[in-house]
Amino acid sequence: MLISYEKSIRNWEQFTKYGTLTADTRTEIAESWIRCREAGVDPLHGRGEQVSSEELFVRLSERKQLIAVARPVMDSVFQIIKSTVYGIVLTDQDGVILETVHNEDIEPECAKVNFFQGARWDERSVGTNAVGTALATGRPIQVLGGEHYCTSHHPWTCSAAPIRDSRGSIIGCLDLSGKAEDVHTHTFGIVVSAVISIQEQLNVMETHGLMDTVFNSMMDGLLLIDTDYRIERINSRLTSIFRLDADEIYRLNVREMLDAGEIEEAVFSRKQHLNYPDCTIKAGEHRIDCMVDIFPYEFNNRVLGAAILIREAGQVRKAVHQIAGFKANYSFGDIVTRHPVMLETIAFAQKIAKTDCTVLIEGESGTGKELFAQSIHQASSRANGPFIAINCAALPKDLVESELFGYEKGSFTGALREGSPGKFELADGGTLFLDEIGELSLEIQAKLLRVLDNHKVRRIGGRHERTLDVRVIAATNRDLQEEVALHSYRSDLYYRLNVINIQLLPLRERKEDIAELAKSFLYACNRESTGLPKKLSSSFLEALQEQEWKGNARELQNIVKRAFYVSESEIIDESHLPYGMRASRGEGGAAARRHGMTSFRDMEREGIKQALQACDGNAVLAAKLLNIGKSTIYRKIDEYGIRRK
Numbered sequence: 001m002l003i004s005y006e007k008s009i010r011n012w013e014q015f016t017k018y019g020t021l022t023a024d025t026r027t028e029i030a031e032s033w034i035r036c037r038e039a040g041v042d043p044l045h046g047r048g049e050q051v052s053s054e055e056l057f058v059r060l061s062e063r064k065q066l067i068a069v070a071r072p073v074m075d076s077v078f079q080i081i082k083s084t085v086y087g088i089v090l091t092d093q094d095g096v097i098l099e100t101v102h103n104e105d106i107e108p109e110c111a112k113v114n115f116f117q118g119a120r121w122d123e124r125s126v127g128t129n130a131v132g133t134a135l136a137t138g139r140p141i142q143v144l145g146g147e148h149y150c151t152s153h154h155p156w157t158c159s160a161a162p163i164r165d166s167r168g169s170i171i172g173c174l175d176l177s178g179k180a181e182d183v184h185t186h187t188f189g190i191v192v193s194a195v196i197s198i199q200e201q202l203n204v205m206e207t208h209g210l211m212d213t214v215f216n217s218m219m220d221g222l223l224l225i226d227t228d229y230r231i232e233r234i235n236s237r238l239t240s241i242f243r244l245d246a247d248e249i250y251r252l253n254v255r256e257m258l259d260a261g262e263i264e265e266a267v268f269s270r271k272q273h274l275n276y277p278d279c280t281i282k283a284g285e286h287r288i289d290c291m292v293d294i295f296p297y298e299f300n301n302r303v304l305g306a307a308i309l310i311r312e313a314g315q316v317r318k319a320v321h322q323i324a325g326f327k328a329n330y331s332f333g334d335i336v337t338r339h340p341v342m343l344e345t346i347a348f349a350q351k352i353a354k355t356d357c358t359v360l361i362e363g364e365s366g367t368g369k370e371l372f373a374q375s376i377h378q379a380s381s382r383a384n385g386p387f388i389a390i391n392c393a394a395l396p397k398d399l400v401e402s403e404l405f406g407y408e409k410g411s412f413t414g415a416l417r418e419g420s421p422g423k424f425e426l427a428d429g430g431t432l433f434l435d436e437i438g439e440l441s442l443e444i445q446a447k448l449l450r451v452l453d454n455h456k457v458r459r460i461g462g463r464h465e466r467t468l469d470v471r472v473i474a475a476t477n478r479d480l481q482e483e484v485a486l487h488s489y490r491s492d493l494y495y496r497l498n499v500i501n502i503q504l505l506p507l508r509e510r511k512e513d514i515a516e517l518a519k520s521f522l523y524a525c526n527r528e529s530t531g532l533p534k535k536l537s538s539s540f541l542e543a544l545q546e547q548e549w550k551g552n553a554r555e556l557q558n559i560v561k562r563a564f565y566v567s568e569s570e571i572i573d574e575s576h577l578p579y580g581m582r583a584s585r586g587e588g589g590a591a592a593r594r595h596g597m598t599s600f601r602d603m604e605r606e607g608i609k610q611a612l613q614a615c616d617g618n619a620v621l622a623a624k625l626l627n628i629g630k631s632t633i634y635r636k637i638d639e640y641g642i643r644r645k
């Protein structure tokens, strides 16, 4: 409740002359006066002190957004009060005036007390006043005549309210000041509601700022459209995905770019989310393979448009490769050998790894063809890209094409609704390892040759070709040259694959590697096990070296693994070898070894039969169970004439 002007003057005199507070002095005024007296404010002064122009510049820039929001509100308030002698002032949190709106009539009064931009109006500078006291208490206040601590302000009445940000911190103050005789309680209400409006707008602005940051820091491209398919907003990521300027994107025809019929029906009518996990968008001249999500955005139960999220297929795949481990695990350092020819082969492979040439690796099963392929990938500039391996022999014939080149939705019975990328697409930016390349049908050979020649892949049932950047490393354990002579393999494909040829020696031709390889396989077993590390006895190693090796590194790996698990002591010796190998050694001499070999083969045949039985005739599962390659099991099944069921 305001007191009369006269009473306010009397109360002020009482306090400043005699230091006593009369009972009708409002508490907030009395507390402010005490603060001013303690701060040594001169009641006969009260002129706002001007900050330097540099300081004002800094303060104005720091409160740029506040000014932008408050200025229009101050202009509207001014429209209401312009017929009176009033002015409106915006200050920062320290009471420094940032903006003023007033009519000319009040200017002489303002000049007397320096109530202009850049002047300080906090309590410590000019005593009790609406701005300074509102900032000191954090509450809105109206101050009349003698309630001001300094005489120079006694002809004034002021109403002010602090402005807070979304976290409640005071960032400024809005004040309405005029002549004391024009005092009206409504001015207080006007200031308070103007400040509420400023704060709400600041909150909206902050939310917008936050949205903008989120919008532009997203990894996905974002496109907002209205129900007429007009683009309302895009984020900056979209320009890099579409490889277009923002202006060019705003001119795109969204109806043509996406399936407008489906959006109309699902998103706009049924308010449903649409998802295209694998699609191609035409943005200007560019085709973008991507994943698209379309969400309706509604307000007051009405759909206003849609938010379209676009994720590049390459990016999604990269993330999947990283998580799913489509990467090479081995590098040249993992290849164990002392054999001079193998050492030369490694040096050659290291050299050609730097090129992008197609490589054909020839060697028996288990000689390390995939190990070499992975090492070449790791030493190449594609090392950070995917390494995708596919065994052509392990795929049912009618699925080879779709596995290699992918398919569009509904292109054949059993195809997924959304279509699927092939291994070539998955290997984009990396290396595709085609194992058992000799197993491809002539039809697929022709298609593969085309992809190798023009670097383009067309999915089964697809209309457009995708340009890919894939290095192919092929491997075979068959004599492809002989098959070319027999016309069962295309010569053009053979020469296209065989740009660089790497031949791997079988283990029987590099016996010096056996002990080293066995030790490295044991080392891997020890590393994976939690028990005490085991050692290979010299008799175990000698026994291995004396064998007539039919198998290769993989078989050796299996023998070491088996011995590791069979042995109960820390030393692995001859007794931990499979029966056939022990027998061959025990009898000594070539004849005995021959006998041993037969036993080993018998044992192998029996093992495969049992594994097939356990896996219900499924050769791939049986190969896994035996820890041998898929191609090996198929070959052995043929070799031993085993019936699968």
Ligand SMILES: Nc1ncnc2c1ncn2[C@@H]1O[C@H](COP(=O)(O)OP(=O)(O)OP(=O)(O)O)[C@@H](O)[C@H]1O
Residues within 6 Å of the ligand: 334, 335, 336, 337, 363, 364, 365, 366, 367, 368, 369, 370, 371, 372, 435, 477, 517, 520, 553, 554, 557, 629, 630, 631, 632
């Ligand atoms: N020189 C070597 N040094 C270390 N490990 C090797 C070596 N050669 C082969 N291996 C290991 O032997 C196993 C079989 O090798 P890999 O799969 O590379 O042979 P492959 O020739 O591709 O076989 P397949 O033709 O049956 O697919 C792997 O575990 C591999 O790490």
